[in-house]
Amino acid sequence: xDAAAIPPPLWLLAELTYxxxxxxxxCYNPVDYANERTELSTEQWFDVLRQARQLGAAQLGFSGxxxxxxxxxxxxxxxxxxxxxxxxLITSGIGLTExxxxxxxxxxxxxxxxxxxxxxxxxxxxxxxxxxxxLKARVARLIKQYDYPMVLNVVLHRFNLDHVxxxxxxxxxxxxxxxxxxxxxxxxxxxVNRAQLMPTRExxxxxxxxxxxxxxxxxxxxxxxFVVPDYFEDRPKACMNGWGSVFLGxxxxxxxLPCHAARTLPGIAFPNVRAFSLRxxxxxxxxxxxxxxxxxxxxxxxxxxxxxKDFGGCRCQAYAxxxxxxxADPVCGKSERHGEVxxxxxxxxxxxxxxxxxxVFRTDANSRGMGNGGV
Amino acid sequence: xxxxxxxxxxxxxLFRMQWEEAQNNYVLLYPEGMVKLNGSAAEILKRCDGQHxxxxxxxxLEQAFQTAGLQADVDDFLRAASERGWFA
Numbered sequence: 276x277d278a279a280a281i282p283p284p285l286w287l288l289a290e291l292t293y294x295x296x297x298x299x300x301x302c303y304n305p306v307d308y309a310n311e312r313t314e315l316s317t318e319q320w321f322d323v324l325r326q327a328r329q330l331g332a333a334q335l336g337f338s339g340x341x342x343x344x345x346x347x348x349x350x351x352x353x354x355x356x357x358x359x360x361x362x363x364l365i366t367s368g369i370g371l372t373e374x375x376x377x378x379x380x381x382x383x384x385x386x387x388x389x390x391x392x393x394x395x396x397x398x399x400x401x402x403x404x405x406x407x408x409x410l411k412a413r414v415a416r417l418i419k420q421y422d423y424p425m426v427l428n429v430v431l432h433r434f435n436l437d438h439v440x441x442x443x444x445x446x447x448x449x450x451x452x453x454x455x456x457x458x459x460x461x462x463x464x465x466x467v468n469r470a471q472l473m474p475t476r477e478x479x480x481x482x483x484x485x486x487x488x489x490x491x492x493x494x495x496x497x498x499x500x501f502v503v504p505d506y507f508e509d510r511p512k513a514c515m516n517g518w519g520s521v522f523l524g525x526x527x528x529x530x531x532l533p534c535h536a537a538r539t540l541p542g543i544a545f546p547n548v549r550a551f552s553l554r555x556x557x558x559x560x561x562x563x564x565x566x567x568x569x570x571x572x573x574x575x576x577x578x579x580x581x582x583x584k585d586f587g588g589c590r591c592q593a594y595a596x597x598x599x600x601x602x603a604d605p606v607c608g609k610s611e612r613h614g615e616v617x618x619x620x621x622x623x624x625x626x627x628x629x630x631x632x633x634x635v636f637r638t639d640a641n642s643r644g645m646g647n648g649g650v
Numbered sequence: 651x652x653x654x655x656x657x658x659x660x661x662x663x664l665f666r667m668q669w670e671e672a673q674n675n676y677v678l679l680y681p682e683g684m685v686k687l688n689g690s691a692a693e694i695l696k697r698c699d700g701q702h703x704x705x706x707x708x709x710x711l712e713q714a715f716q717t718a719g720l721q722a723d724v725d726d727f728l729r730a731a732s733e734r735g736w737f738a
Contacts, residue, residue: 283672285684331672333684361666361679385666386681424664426681452664453681495653495735 278558281567283331284523287360288535289320291348292340292527296369298404298636299392301430301465301472303535304340309642313528317347319549321354323525326553328358332523335360340527343370349378356383363388365428368414369407376421387418388426388455394441398434404636415449426453431482431504432472433623439482443489446497454497456486458504462536464637466595467645471634473623479507506616509608510581511588518566518590523557531556533563536591540600566590566600573601575609653732655725659707660700662738667695678736694727698737704728 293308305311315323324335335355342348343366355362364379365388389411392399396408418425427446429435435442439456446454458479461469486501505512515522515534524532529548532538538545543565546556557563565571569582576587587593588604596605597612605612635641661667666679667687676692678685687695693714697707708724731737 331670333668333670333677333679334682336682359668361684363682385679386664388681422663424681498735 281558282520284327284553284557285332285521286334286336286523287324287327287332288336288338288522288524289323289342289351290338290340290524290526290535291320291342291345291351294344295340295367295637296344296405297341297367297407298638299402299430299464300468300634300636301432301459302637303460303463303465304637305536305538306463306467306645307642308340309639311528314345315525315527315529315548317350319529320347320351323529323548323553324351324355324358324360326548327523328360330553330557333359333361334363336363336365338365341367341369343375349375349382352379352384353382356385361385366390367403367407368411369405371414371417373417376417376423380421380423384423386424386426388428389415389418390428390430391442391445392429393435394429394438394445398438402434404638415451419450425449425451426455427451428455428457430457430459431474432459433474433478434472436474436478436482439485440489443486443497443499446499447493451497453500455500455502456482457500457502460504461506462539462591462595464635467635469619470622470626470632473506473619473626474504475624475626476507476620477624479504505588505592505604505606506620508606509613511585511592511604511607513585514589514592514604517586519557519563520567523553531560531563533566534589534591537562539591540594571601573603575607575611576603579609653729655704655728655732656737658700658703659698659728659731659737661695661698662736665736667692690723691727694724695731695736698728698731700738 292314293304337348342364352362362385364384368389391411392402399408400406427449429442443454459465459472465472486499490499519533522534524535525548526532530545531548532545543562545562546560572582572587576582588607590600593602593604594600596615603610605616607613664680667676670677673686676687678687693711694707697710708721711720712718
């Protein structure tokens with residue numbers, strides 16, 4: 276693709292660390308994160324922020340892992356805001372003390388996305404493998420006390436889809452502006468635990484109906500985003516709005532990624548900000564150019580009228596499920612491998628409680644035993 | 651659901667409007683999202699400061715751009731913006 280035709284990155288995601296106090300089995304971090312402990316320094320992050328802003332990025336997310344585990348988070352927030360970014364903190368809330376909240380407010384942090392694992396203490400604490408429900412509830416009150424715009428994020432799967440009504444009630448009680456009900460995406464740890472997390476179609480339909488009832492009742496009081504699980508669709512998602520089109524992720528060690536999961540793809544050397552400028556990375560690197568445009572596509576994407584709408588779906592999912600990243604994402608009904616996705620969904624309907632291996636929690640010990648692909 | 655236009659519209663605190671040099675246009679930034687604004691949308695929103703009434707916004711725009719009959723366009727835009735939750 277001609278560099279002049281490449282749009283600038285708009286969304287910079289700074290994954291400050293893979294360290295995290297929680298152990299969620301649907302985490303999208305790499306399953307082998309424990310083997311990579313290098314983290315960029317404060318100065319290196321400052322440099323990344325400045326370069327990205329110069330390229331045109333306007334949204335800045337601080338994520339992880341748990342970004343609060345970085346002592347320099349406040350400095351990074353301040354610099355991001357000073358540069359003109361809209362600054363988003365994406366957090367579990369663990370470590371979000373009142374002094375830190377107050378300091379980040381002064382420095383201009385624009386918004387906080389707080390994750391809960393469920394509306395009940397039991398399920399929240401089971402899924403995160405920590406006793407954190409009460410702490411998170413206190414943090415939610417503090418965030419509102421400091422008048423931050425707030426998104427409550429809850430990842431959905433078979434263990435909590437039936438609680439959607441109570442989750443929405445919790446969001447209303449907290450006074451959040453947005454509720455993101457994000458059905459699990461099967462990457463990283465989510466893919467490892469797919470058989471355990473996959474809901475039934477009935478669960479999903481019931482939850483969607485509940486969401487629609489609430490929307491009709493509460494109007495714009497809380498805006499509810501319901502992220503549909505793509506395995507249940509017959510067209511793929513327009514993943515990242517196209518490879519190298521909007522999103523620029525920087526992993527803790529400085530690796531630049533066109534999506535969070537890209538490092539699962541074999542044979543691509545993802546450039547590191549310690550060796551290359553962001554301009555070189557975004558416009559000239561082989562990795563970011565690899566799936567731009569449509570020259571790389573195979574049948575059926577190549578000849579598909581919808582190829583400019585969904586870009587053939589997700590490359591990481593195509594690789595994980597078909598062994599070839601250039602295939603159509605098999606959630607697409609036009610993919611010859613779509614039957615395998617249907618079979619996964621079907622197995623979820625028929626699941627018997629025994630015969631499915633236990634959930635693999637995201638822990639350092641489990642991570643060290645994982646290869647790059649997660650099995 | 652029909653959302654009423656506030657008497658003196660002001661941007662909700664969820665949104666920040668700013669000029670983006672790289673895009674050569676104004677944008678509205680909000681939690682994890684961005685809307686690119688065309689020229690007329692930006693001119694209207696600049697005046698949504700909680701001080702201007704809707705007729706005052708129309709009058710100012712008509713003067714600034716030496717034109718008349720903007721009322722309907724401004725109303726349409728403000729209604730759509732209200733429905734998207736842009737106003738406090």
